[in-house]
Amino acid sequence: MSILMPVLVLSIMGILFGILLGVAAKVFRVEKDERIEKIAELLPGANCGGCGYAGCAGFAEAVVRGEAKPNGCPGTKDENIQKIAEIMGVTVKSGPKMVARVLCKGTCDNVSQKCTYDGISDCVASNRYGGGDKACEYSCCGLGSCVSVCRFGAIKIENGVAVIDEEKCTACGMCVKTCPRKVIIILPKDKKTYVACKSKEKGAAMKDICKAGCIGCKLCEKACEYDAISVKDNLAEIDYAKCTDCGACAEKCPKKVINY
Amino acid sequence: MSLIIELVLLSLGTILVNNFVLVQFMGICPFLGVSRKVSTAFGMSMAVTFVMTVASGVTYLLQTYVLNVFHIEYMQTVAFILVIAVLVQFVEMVLEKMMPALYNALGIYLPLITTNCAVLGVAILNITNGYDFIHSVTYGFSGGLSFTLAILLFAGVRERLETADIPEALKGFPIALITAGLIAMAFLGFQGLKF
Numbered sequence: 394m395s396i397l398m399p400v401l402v403l404s405i406m407g408i409l410f411g412i413l414l415g416v417a418a419k420v421f422r423v424e425k426d427e428r429i430e431k432i433a434e435l436l437p438g439a440n441c442g443g444c445g446y447a448g449c450a451g452f453a454e455a456v457v458r459g460e461a462k463p464n465g466c467p468g469t470k471d472e473n474i475q476k477i478a479e480i481m482g483v484t485v486k487s488g489p490k491m492v493a494r495v496l497c498k499g500t501c502d503n504v505s506q507k508c509t510y511d512g513i514s515d516c517v518a519s520n521r522y523g524g525g526d527k528a529c530e531y532s533c534c535g536l537g538s539c540v541s542v543c544r545f546g547a548i549k550i551e552n553g554v555a556v557i558d559e560e561k562c563t564a565c566g567m568c569v570k571t572c573p574r575k576v577i578i579i580l581p582k583d584k585k586t587y588v589a590c591k592s593k594e595k596g597a598a599m600k601d602i603c604k605a606g607c608i609g610c611k612l613c614e615k616a617c618e619y620d621a622i623s624v625k626d627n628l629a630e631i632d633y634a635k636c637t638d639c640g641a642c643a644e645k646c647p648k649k650v651i652n653y
Numbered sequence: 654m655s656l657i658i659e660l661v662l663l664s665l666g667t668i669l670v671n672n673f674v675l676v677q678f679m680g681i682c683p684f685l686g687v688s689r690k691v692s693t694a695f696g697m698s699m700a701v702t703f704v705m706t707v708a709s710g711v712t713y714l715l716q717t718y719v720l721n722v723f724h725i726e727y728m729q730t731v732a733f734i735l736v737i738a739v740l741v742q743f744v745e746m747v748l749e750k751m752m753p754a755l756y757n758a759l760g761i762y763l764p765l766i767t768t769n770c771a772v773l774g775v776a777i778l779n780i781t782n783g784y785d786f787i788h789s790v791t792y793g794f795s796g797g798l799s800f801t802l803a804i805l806l807f808a809g810v811r812e813r814l815e816t817a818d819i820p821e822a823l824k825g826f827p828i829a830l831i832t833a834g835l836i837a838m839a840f841l842g843f844q845g846l847k848f
Binding site: 398399402403406407410413414417418421422423 | 719720723725727728731735736739743746747749750753
């Protein structure tokens with residue numbers, strides 16, 4: 394009896410309070426704009442924060458309030474953006490598709506090692522300790538901080554360098570923010586040409602460090618008919634406003650640093 | 654008349670001499686968490702005051718007419734926590750409907766009132782001190798006001814700390830904790846008050 398009593402009393406209390414809260418939830422129900430829910434359904438739901446709002450629901454609310462544009466989410470497919478625009482009664486032109494690209498070819502075979510790194514398997518941590526085992530201080534550390542932040546499973550580490558699956562990448566920019574060496578950047582998806590190196594090391598030094606590093610030889614500059622590629626600080630740089638994606642620079646590159 | 658004087662003295666005693674946050678050290682979590690801006694601190698303290706007042710009344714009735722009757726006083730803590738959780742949930746629903754601006758401003762801190770030990774503290778102290786219904790509600794209300802006073806004073810100081818030239822090692826929480834300690838010491842001065 395003495396055990397039953399508290400169980401009974403507390404259960405009854407619990408049930409009563411449950412009913413009370415249930416009724417209150419009905420009485421004080423807040424009518425939310427149903428468009429918010431509809432838009433939220435069309436979003437990827439990864440809560441990556443690439444739009445600048447707190448998660449996908451926050452972005453959906455901002456769209457309904459008129460604060461954010463329907464195409465403000467970099468991860469949403471074109472057809473869904475059109476649907477969101479339809480819900481909001483506006484039209485949007487979809488901008489050029491972007492994609493994240495890794496500007497490094499410093500795989501374990503290409504780049505020389507300066508030490509054996511035994512520390513925490515995280516790029517940010519290794520960079521605070523003199524930067525991991527690769528001799529090139531501009532290289533991809535290959536410890537996968539970008540892999541762990543990617544909500545779309547688009548990045549994997551292959552032979553010591555991050556590789557991006559262009560089909561899955563939504564250009565949300567989380568990896569760009571995370572990469573301590575800024576090796577990943579967002580580039581237009583339709584331009585196949587890009588310089589896959591960030592090294593500002595002088596050519597002679599670079600030859601010793603990495604087999605696939607830009608040595609600033611300027612052969613690409615001479616090969617380009619459109620004046621779109623130039624070497625600054627021992628590193629080739631493409632001006633995408635001028636680049637026609639012809640691939641002439643990639644062909645001439647002695648180190649095959651330019652991807653085409 | 655004597656009752657009113659007694660209640661006023663009880664309130665003053667709670668707010669100044671036995672301040673819940675600065676003397677009895679209850680409700681420290683929201684005290685540190687929501688004191689960055691005076692406006693949000695004020696909203697939070699209003700919510701706490703409301704919950705504390707209602708919780709005092711409800712828990713007093715619960716103790717007298719349920720727990721005492723069935724002789725299960727030892728279930729006090731569990732039962733009180735249940736009541737407070739329900740109350741907070743209820744306040745949250747009402748606020749979302751009636752005052753969405755305040756609801757958004759309070760955000761995560763409103764559900765956190767559930768675990769604000771000052772609320773449970775008031776409810777239990779009411780019973781330990783043997784207060785009747787009116788005294789309990791007054792104690793709860795003035796407990797809320799004491800929380801309000803403490804958090805508003807603290808938030809005012811913290812707003813100024815934002816722009817102050819503080820040594821690197823003390824920036825952020827360390828200086829906030831030092832400030833809280835200094836305010837608490839200042840409140841020790843009220844200990845000499847005799848009503």
